[in-house]
Amino acid sequence: VIRKLLVGLVLLWVGYAALRELNAAVAGYDLRDRRPAGPLQWRAGMPPVDDLARFAAGARPLLPAGSRVAFASARSTSGNAGDDAFFRYRWAAYFLPELDLVKAGSAASGEATYALSFRTPLPAARFQPIAKLHGGWVYRVRR
C-alpha cells in the first residue's frame, strides 16, 4: 500500500509538472512575438530569428551555392546573455545551408568571396554592395 501511495504521489507530482509545462509551452508559443529573450533563449518564431530568416531568404537567390560567405552583425549582448552576433551567425548558417557561411572576422572569412551583413553596413572600400535587403546587405568582397 505504501508503495502504491508513493507511486501515486509521484504521478501527481509529474502530472502537475506535465500540465504546467504544456500550459507554459502553449502560452509561450502564443506570445512568441512579444517575448523578450537573450540570444541564448532564441527560439524559432521569435522576432530576432524570424527577421534573420527573412533576410536569409532574400539573400539566397543572390549567392551561388557552395560559395564562401562571411556573415557580419553588430554585437550588442555578451556574458550570461550570450553573444548575439555569434548566435545570429549560427542561425544564419542553418537558414543558408547551401553556403559555406563563416563568421566575419574569423580566419576563414579571409577567403570569403561574398559577405552578408545584418543591420550594419560594411565599409565600401572592401565590400561592393550587391543588394540592400530588408534587414541588411549583400556584398561582393573586393580583391
Place this chain on the structure above:
Amino acid sequence: VSWLAALALPLALWAAGARWIGGSEDRAARAPAALLAGALAFYLALAVLTLLGIPWTRWTLLAVLSLLLVLPRRRSPAVPGGGARALALGWGDAAALACVAAFTLVALTLWVTTPDFFYHWGLKAERFALARAIDLRFLSRPWNGGPGIHPDYPNLLPSLYAATAILAGRFDAQALMLWSAVWLAALLAALRGALAAAGVERWTAQAALAATAAATAAYALGNLLAGGADWMIALALAVAAPALCGLAGEGADLQVGVAAAFTAASKIEGVPLAALLVAVHFVARAARDGRRTPRALGRTLLASGLPPAAAIVPWALETARHGLWQAGNSGAFDWSRRGEIWRGWKEVAGSAALHGLPWALALLPLLWLSRRTRPLAAVLSAQALFYAWAYFASPIDPWLYVLSNGSRLAFQLLPAALVGAVIATEPSRPTAAR
C-alpha cells in the same frame, strides 16, 4: 509529403528490424528494439553508400529500404513482454498516449525544439541532404571545429533527418520533429515492456507508465528537447533495461547489442555507454547462469558486441581520417572544480521548468538493492559517473558546462531510472496472467 515521409520511414525501419528482433508473442514490446535495429541497419547502409560514392537519392534510399525489408527473417528467441507476461491495456496507456500526443502537437510548432537542432543536428542534416552523403568535407572545415557543430559526433540522427528530407523532396524542420515523437513513443513502449516482463502488479505498472510518460513529456517541454538526440540515449537504455534485469530470455544478447549500437551511433557519450552495456550484460549473464559454457558466453559477447562494433569502428576511422576529433572533449582531471560543478548542478536541478525532476536520479541507489535491477543500476551509475568525470576533466568552464548540458544528460538516464526503481521494489511473486 514531408510528414508522410517522416511517418513512413520509421514505420519501414520498424518493419525491417522486426524481421531480426523476433520471437516474442507481444509485438508491442519488441517494437522499440525492432525500430532501433532497423534504424541502425539503414544508417550503416547510408554510411556504405557514402563510402562507395553512391549518392543518396530517393531511389537509392528506397532501394536500401526494400533490401532491408526482404532480407531473410531471423528466427530468434523471446524478448521482453513475451508469453504470459503481457500487460493489458489500461488507464496508464491512455495517459501515456495523451502525453505523446501533447508533446507531438507542441513539438510540431518548433517552439520546444532544442537550439542544438538549429546549431548542429539540423544543419548537418541539411548539408547531408544537399551533399546526398555524410558530408565529411563540410564536417572537417576548420570553422566547424571547437564548440561549433560537434563534427566528431556520430551521425545517425542527421542521416535519418537527411534521408527523410530526400524522400520528401524538401527539408521540413516541422516534419522532422515527428522523429522525436517516435522516440518518445518507442521509449514508453520499451519501458511498458519492461514493467510487463518484470511482472509488476497491474495498477502500479499503469501508474508507473503514466508517471514516466508525464515526467518525460514535462522534461522535454520544459527543457526544449524536440529535435535532439538525447531521446535516443534514453531510448537505448529503455530497450536494454529488460535484458539487463534478466527479463529478456535468450533474445537478451541481441537486444543489448542493438541498444548499444544505437546509443553509440547517436551521440558521443553513447560510445562509452555502449561499452558499459555490453560489459555489464556479459558479467550479469555469466553471474546469473553459472552453468553457461564458455562457448555460450562467447555467443553472448558476439551477439551483444558485434552491433556496437559495427557502429563504432567506421565512425572512429572516419573521425580520425578527417581529423574531426575535438580537443575540448577531454583534459586533466581536476578535483578543485567540484564546487563549480555542484553549483551548476544545483541550478540545473532547481530550474523551475524541470520541477525537480533531475533529482529523481537520487533513486539510483534503490536499484542497487534488488538483485534483479543491479546490472541496470551499474550501467546508469557508471554512466552518471562518466558524466561527472567529463565535468571534472573538461577544459571548459565547469559551471557553464554543467548549465549547458547537465539537464539533457540527466534526462538520458531518467526514464530507465524511474522504471528501474519500480521494478526494484516489486515484491517477488509467482508469474500469473494479469
